[in-house]
Amino acid sequence: MSVTVRDSAPDARADTATHGERILEVDDLTMHFPVRKGLLRRVVGHVRAVDGVSFHIGHGETLGLVGESGCGKSTIGRLIMRLYRPTTGAIRYRGRDIASLEGDELNAVRREMQIVFQDPFASLNPRFRVGEIVGEAYRVHTGDRAWREHVADLLAKVGLQPTHMNRYPHEFSGGQRQRICIARALAMSPRLVVADEPVSALDVSIQAQVINLLDSLKAELGFSFLFIAHDLSVVEHIADRIAVMYLGKMVELASDRDLYQDPLHPYTEALIAAVPKPEAGARRRKRTVLRGDVPSPLAPPPGCRFHTRCPKAMPECSKVEPVMREAKPRHWVACHLFPGEAPGD
């Protein structure tokens, strides 16, 4: 069945003409959360959750974002959605900096971007019926009297029944709830969708269903996509390009193939080597490639933040912070081993 969800599909070509090839450009983005202590709630430091990150997403492109827990992935997703206001930096959405937009202007932009969160249990209001959850924003915004038909179309699109409209979230399994969240995200025909660990909370046997669904919806509707996950196998499956983060910094950015076949940053290499391999003969493989813990983002190490765990660290790594450079065509890395082309185009 083919239903038209969007009445004004974002025409990638028209967009490209007016705003270039990119739907989103993030420039030197920083988010520092204050840490407060004591009775007076004095600020005793800052968590440098995102610290000078730049990247872009092309029209219709899927960018994958990976990295260890706490490295700042979700913070980036929330900054793009402008759920936070960045400490510094620019977020250019279709050519316009939205980093400090407010009020109606911000709401208008937010309608074009939607986010799907990790926990499908926490992100659905238990008191509303599925139809209201999915269709409320659409109904309010468009005033469309036939909004229920729109919701029915959306539910069919995500593999649910139109009759599910009248049920409550608790009547659904985890995988079904994530489908409801996806339907809600698609209701406003977004141009950009952020999915933050959309399958991590789901059973293994259900994950493939949701990954396939997101992948085929994206192909059909043509939205641009930021896919955040800690599982590199999942990200590689779905992404066109992959960005790797470590402790608030982006350390490598390349096409899916280049990142897998020719990882440059020692952290990316370690990440790939550490993925447990579901195949015969994997037993007794030496897996440890890194030692030590991820340092605290409250006091990140000087120089390269990875140097405390890096097997290839050199003296300068603890002194000079490496910047992102284009070491190979369209393959960016922040590591002193790869001098490459200096940034600043």
Add this chain to the structure above:
Amino acid sequence: MTDDALLSVEGLRTHFFTPEGVVRAVDGVDFRIRRGRTLGVLGESGSGKSVTALSVMRLIPSPPGRIVAGRIELEGRDLLALGDDAIRAIRGRDISMIFQEPMTSLNPVYTVGDQIAEVFMIHRGQSREQALEGAADMLAQVGIPSPRGRLNDYPHQFSGGMRQRVMIAMAIACQSKLLIADEPTTALDVTIQAQILDLIVSLQEELGMAVMLITHDLGVIAETSDDVVVMYAGEVVERLPIDQLFESPRHPYTQGLLRSIPRLGEKFVHGKRALTEIPGMVPNLIRLPPGCPFAPRCALAFDRCRAERPPLFAVGADHEAKCWLAETDAATP
């Protein structure tokens, strides 16, 4: 069948009697763990993995839970027949466990050093001083930097991964015959996970410990286990040596799981393909269908599957599957 089994579990059924009905959390579980070997327990959320482990430890909260049938034998001793004191002596000395939630199993009001030291004091009768020395050693073994300085820290001062390693240190400090590790690395990042799995495998080789490793991660199973049991809806649906798991799985659920996961690099060899889905959803344990619990999601199901629960059929050396399709190959007893 008794060879050198350290632990043998037969016909285990553990049910929870709730106001909504009887939850048949474990409903027909059989397996053996050999000395010095690792048994991987695979299965999705709610399939009864933790309840199986807690049954072995005799830690099922009662009410509402009860072991309603089965035998659990450790070196030939029937654990279900033991009194409370006897089972307490076995916990820690013979069987130790790493629980699924590290935060809930560390005591927030005692220092990390004291909690590990207590294990040495109880199980090896050491003095507090000796025990703290041992605790620092253990922390070093699980890769905590400057272990001596961290002995006086409280659990909340450790990161999630470090707490998990403290749990592992405590479990290993017992030097028990069997270590039950319930999702020991699920909350951890892959690079830390790799460290912990290596640690468990090397300690096991050193101490000759048997390990029961519970996970839903096929990769983790592949890298640690000798034998595998696959659970679905409270039952063991397949039991097989690790290499068979990847080469000739027989239960359609096991086959489906293997096909549904994306594998690193696969896309560049075969081109991008949609993942193979297992249709439908995880069943409700209170209202299970009469036949095979997997039948409603199974592409190969036929009438008998929907009417009658299959038993475990032997389909090869050390390989059994609870599926009517396996009946034809099964050696008739």
